[in-house]
Every structure is written in C-alpha cells, then in structure tokens.
Amino acid sequence: MSDSPAAASPYEVLGVSPSASDDELRRAYRRLLRHTHPDVGGDAAAFHTVQIAWERVGTPADRADYDRRRYPDSAAEPERPAYASGAGRGQATQAGPxxxxxxxPGGEARQRYLELLREWAGRGTSIDDPYAPALIRSAPREIRHWLxxxxxxxxxxxxxxxxxxxxxxxxxxxxxxxxxxxxxxxxxxxxxxxxxxxxxxxxxxxxxxxxxxxxxxxxxxxxxxxxxxxxxxxxxxxxxxxxxxxxxxxxxxxxxxxxxxxxxxxxxxxxxxxxxxxxxxxxxxxxxxxxxxxxxxxxxxxxxxxxxxxx
CATH class of the missing domain: 3.40.91 (Restriction Endonuclease)
Known part of the structure; x- marks a missing residue:
C-alpha cells in the first residue's frame, strides 16, 4: 500500500469508517476475504491488498499504532511530509546549468486540491494549514488525488x-x-x-x-x-x-x-x-x-x- 496522498487507507480498502468498531472491521475483512480469495474466483491482487490492510489495522495494537501516525490528535507531527507548495520537488541532483x-508545474492541480478541500470542509470553516498531514489523511480520496x-x-x-x-x-x-x-x-x-x-x-x-x-x-x-x-x-x-x-x-x-x-x-x-x-x-x-x-x-x-x- 503506497504512502501517496492518493493511496487508499486500510479503512477505505476494507470499506469501513475509521471510527468503525473492531467487530465491524473484522466482519468487513472476512466478507472481503470471501469475495477476493483466488480459490473462489476472486482477484489475487485485491486479495493481497485486503491482507495488507488487515495487517495494518487488524489488531487493537496495530490499529492504535496506525491511527496515531495517520490521524494524530495533537498539532505536533513527528514527520511532516513536504506537501506545501514547491516543497515536493526534492533536491537538485545535478550541479551546473x-x-x-x-x-x-502542479499549479492547477494544487488549486483544484485547495478548492475541493475547502468545499469538503464546509463554508465558514477555517483551514489554518491545508497541508497538515492529519487533514490530508482525513479528506476523501478524490481530493487527496489532486495533491x-x-x-x-x-x-x-x-x-x-x-x-x-x-x-x-x-x-x-x-x-x-x-x-x-x-x-x-x-x-x-x-x-x-x-x-x-x-x-x-x-x-x-x-x-x-x-x-x-x-x-x-x-x-x-x-x-x-x-x-x-x-x-x-x-x-x-x-x-x-x-x-x-x-x-x-x-x-x-x-x-x-x-x-x-x-x-x-x-x-x-x-x-x-x-x-x-x-x-x-x-x-x-x-x-x-x-x-x-x-x-x-x-x-x-x-x-x-x-x-x-x-x-
């Protein structure tokens, strides 16, 4: 499962909300296993994706660890991805001309991301930092794709x-x-x-x-x-x-x-x-x-x- 902003979270793969109970999560996992298992005509790649998602959130300990990293409660972020404008280009790899x-580059896509993010957050909602990792991770996947x-x-x-x-x-x-x-x-x-x-x-x-x-x-x-x-x-x-x-x-x-x-x-x-x-x-x-x-x-x-x- 990719770390790209556009990548599906384990909850999205399993088709449940991040607030789903452990029982709801387990039922969703078992249901998807039945539908994706290659032995019953399912798709091997989809089956593998479901397995990876379960490995990330399948136990209370793994789920708590994943949620701390993806949906942090505090404003302090252990590692802030370089999502802000211009930061995603990386360092130069060659000296000289x-x-x-x-x-x-990326200007129109960033503008579209910001427009959709504000629309999703709701009119009148103040967004202090549209590139805060917690906010990005909670946004719908179609919005994250533009970033x-x-x-x-x-x-x-x-x-x-x-x-x-x-x-x-x-x-x-x-x-x-x-x-x-x-x-x-x-x-x-x-x-x-x-x-x-x-x-x-x-x-x-x-x-x-x-x-x-x-x-x-x-x-x-x-x-x-x-x-x-x-x-x-x-x-x-x-x-x-x-x-x-x-x-x-x-x-x-x-x-x-x-x-x-x-x-x-x-x-x-x-x-x-x-x-x-x-x-x-x-x-x-x-x-x-x-x-x-x-x-x-x-x-x-x-x-x-x-x-x-x-x-």
Missing part, C-alpha cells in the same frame, strides 16, 4: 530541470478551449514529448489500449484524455509530438506499457518515473534524434505559441 523551464498529482508534476519538473541546457520544458500548458491541459511539454535532441504526470495511489495495467486499476474510476480514460489534449495542442502549435509519456511512481507498474501510435496519433508510453530521464535523453527505438537546427526552430515556435493554465 539547468534546462530552460517555463510555467508552474498527489501536484506532487507528481513537481517531481517530474525537478527531473527535467536537471537535464541541462539542451532541453526546454513548459509546464501546465493549455491544450485548447475544451481540451484541458498538458502537464509538461519537453523539447530536446531526442524529440518533442508531451508528458502526463500522475499518481493514482495504486498500480495500473493496460487493457484494450487504456489504463485500468483499482485506484481509477471505471469511467476514467487517461490515455484517451491525454491523446485528445495532445492532438489539440499539436494542431494549435502546428507541431508533431514524438511521443506521449505518462509518468507514474515506480511502484505503480513494473515495466513500461506502450500503445503504438496510429495515423496522426503518437505513441503513448506509460513508464515508471525512474525511466523518464533515459527516454527523454535517448529517445525511442526506431525514431531518429532531431538535429540542433530543428530543436532551435521548434523552441521558437513553441515559445511563441504556448499558453499556460495560470494565464
């Missing part, structure tokens, strides 16, 4: 910034009037990449050309949505993207998942964050690296045409 960077997404975008931006002066990146880019945004546009010698940074708080897999997983809503179509946004952006800028990269935490998938491009649709690759830099530096097999002149020409066109969601 950085990639050219424009826009505000997790902001952190994911900031993490990607930090990695891209260390690529060096041969690269340029634009963040929180408006794709079109009705097509939302593209998290990152990265230009370098290996090509022009559109990047989606995500963290749904759980593993995903590819099924019929779309990403699915317990952490995603059945109606979610992340690949379809990002393809639409990238097509709209490519048309408005009159450019062709080398590929679309969907970047996830390493624990969300074991290996890259590829949806081959068709017609004007670029190839879409879902990859662990640890592999992002390799793709941006070296490109994709079978695709020629661009020339310096082409990169320079594209940079000028993108710089003139790109608009940001914060504008």
């Amino acid at each position: 950085r990639a050219r960077m424009y826009g505000h 997790a997404k902001a952190l994911a975008e900031e993490s990607t931006a930090q990695l891209v910034s260390a690529l060096g002066i041969g690269f340029t990146a634009w963040h929180d880019v408006v794709a079109g009037a009705t097509q939302g945004k593209v998290d990152h546009v990265v230009l370098g010698p290996a090509g022009l990449f559109a990047v989606l940074s995500e963290d749904w708080g759980g593993p995903v897999q590819l099924r019929r050309g779309e990403l699915v997983g317990d952490a995603l809503d059945p109606d979610d179509r992340p690949i379809e949505d990002v393809e639409g946004a990238v097509r709209a952006l490519a048309k408005s800028l009159r450019v062709r993207f080398t590929a679309v990269l969907i970047v996830l935490p390493d624990e969300a998938l074991d290996a890259p998942l590829t949806v081959t491009g068709r017609g004007r649709r670029p190839t879409v690759i879902t990859l662990p964050r640890s592999r992002l830099i390799g793709v941006l530096r070296s490109g994709l097999p079978g695709i020629d690296r661009g020339s310096f002149e082409k990169v320079f020409e594209l940079r000028s066109r993108l710089q003139d045409g790109i608009r940001f969601s914060s504008d």
Whole structure:
C-alpha cells in the first residue's frame, strides 16, 4: 500500500469508517476475504491488498499504532511530509546549468486540491494549514488525488530541470478551449514529448489500449484524455509530438506499457518515473534524434505559441 496522498487507507480498502468498531472491521475483512480469495474466483491482487490492510489495522495494537501516525490528535507531527507548495520537488541532483523551464508545474492541480478541500470542509470553516498531514489523511480520496498529482508534476519538473541546457520544458500548458491541459511539454535532441504526470495511489495495467486499476474510476480514460489534449495542442502549435509519456511512481507498474501510435496519433508510453530521464535523453527505438537546427526552430515556435493554465 503506497504512502501517496492518493493511496487508499486500510479503512477505505476494507470499506469501513475509521471510527468503525473492531467487530465491524473484522466482519468487513472476512466478507472481503470471501469475495477476493483466488480459490473462489476472486482477484489475487485485491486479495493481497485486503491482507495488507488487515495487517495494518487488524489488531487493537496495530490499529492504535496506525491511527496515531495517520490521524494524530495533537498539532505536533513527528514527520511532516513536504506537501506545501514547491516543497515536493526534492533536491537538485545535478550541479551546473539547468534546462530552460517555463510555467508552474502542479499549479492547477494544487488549486483544484485547495478548492475541493475547502468545499469538503464546509463554508465558514477555517483551514489554518491545508497541508497538515492529519487533514490530508482525513479528506476523501478524490481530493487527496489532486495533491498527489501536484506532487507528481513537481517531481517530474525537478527531473527535467536537471537535464541541462539542451532541453526546454513548459509546464501546465493549455491544450485548447475544451481540451484541458498538458502537464509538461519537453523539447530536446531526442524529440518533442508531451508528458502526463500522475499518481493514482495504486498500480495500473493496460487493457484494450487504456489504463485500468483499482485506484481509477471505471469511467476514467487517461490515455484517451491525454491523446485528445495532445492532438489539440499539436494542431494549435502546428507541431508533431514524438511521443506521449505518462509518468507514474515506480511502484505503480513494473515495466513500461506502450500503445503504438496510429495515423496522426503518437505513441503513448506509460513508464515508471525512474525511466523518464533515459527516454527523454535517448529517445525511442526506431525514431531518429532531431538535429540542433530543428530543436532551435521548434523552441521558437513553441515559445511563441504556448499558453499556460495560470494565464
């Protein structure tokens, strides 16, 4: 079970409230065991998730320890995660010149998180610190997801910034009037990449050309949505993207998942964050690296045409 803000808590996995009695917790666990056990046709991954959840809160002692860490009573936090704006980007990993960077990575996602958090807390409720771990952990998962997404975008931006002066990146880019945004546009010698940074708080897999997983809503179509946004952006800028990269935490998938491009649709690759830099530096097999002149020409066109969601 991931420590991402978007990850399901053991109580959410078991389908009970954090205030449920020990008997209610035990009944929920047993019911889920019957439904998820592989011997009765259940899903092995779901069965494993239920087991992990029970290990965390299954006994009074384990539950008390978990609640102290996740739902602390006092204002004192033993370890405060770096959730506040800008803190989630981590430390620089490379000295020297950085990639050219424009826009505000994670800005729109953070704004959405704050809006939903205030709406959930209720009108007139004062929120002294919207990034207090206890508050984040008590919020519904769909709200926590927006904070997790902001952190994911900031993490990607930090990695891209260390690529060096041969690269340029634009963040929180408006794709079109009705097509939302593209998290990152990265230009370098290996090509022009559109990047989606995500963290749904759980593993995903590819099924019929779309990403699915317990952490995603059945109606979610992340690949379809990002393809639409990238097509709209490519048309408005009159450019062709080398590929679309969907970047996830390493624990969300074991290996890259590829949806081959068709017609004007670029190839879409879902990859662990640890592999992002390799793709941006070296490109994709079978695709020629661009020339310096082409990169320079594209940079000028993108710089003139790109608009940001914060504008």
